Amino acid sequence: MAKCDEGYRCDVCGENVAGITESDLYLRYVIGHVDPETLHTAAERHIGCNPAVAQFIVDDEFSPITATGDFNKRNMDRCYVAEQEKLITRGWQRLCKLVDSDIPIIEYPLPEVRAQMQSRYR
């Protein structure tokens, strides 16, 4: 996978983003927040360097991240938080499955996101 080999730098802390499971950009891509067209031009950052999104990953394999102030999920609508947790946790688990896989980038996103993309570009 090219992304891993090239080692993009994090927009926030300046360290290398070593793999796809650390990549905020790819996380947002698989959940449909980043368009395929902008994937290669958008800034890369660590998942942990974007707490506003990372706080929604709820998985034993992921060390929990807490966002501060208004962005903390405790200050948000509970239904919205539950939805986001479901989506973004699935997105992160999807990234874990993509490691060492031969899946083309265009097929990275979650099934419902791919379906949406297809109807948009048809």
Ligand SMILES: [Zn+2]
């Ligand atoms: Zn970082």
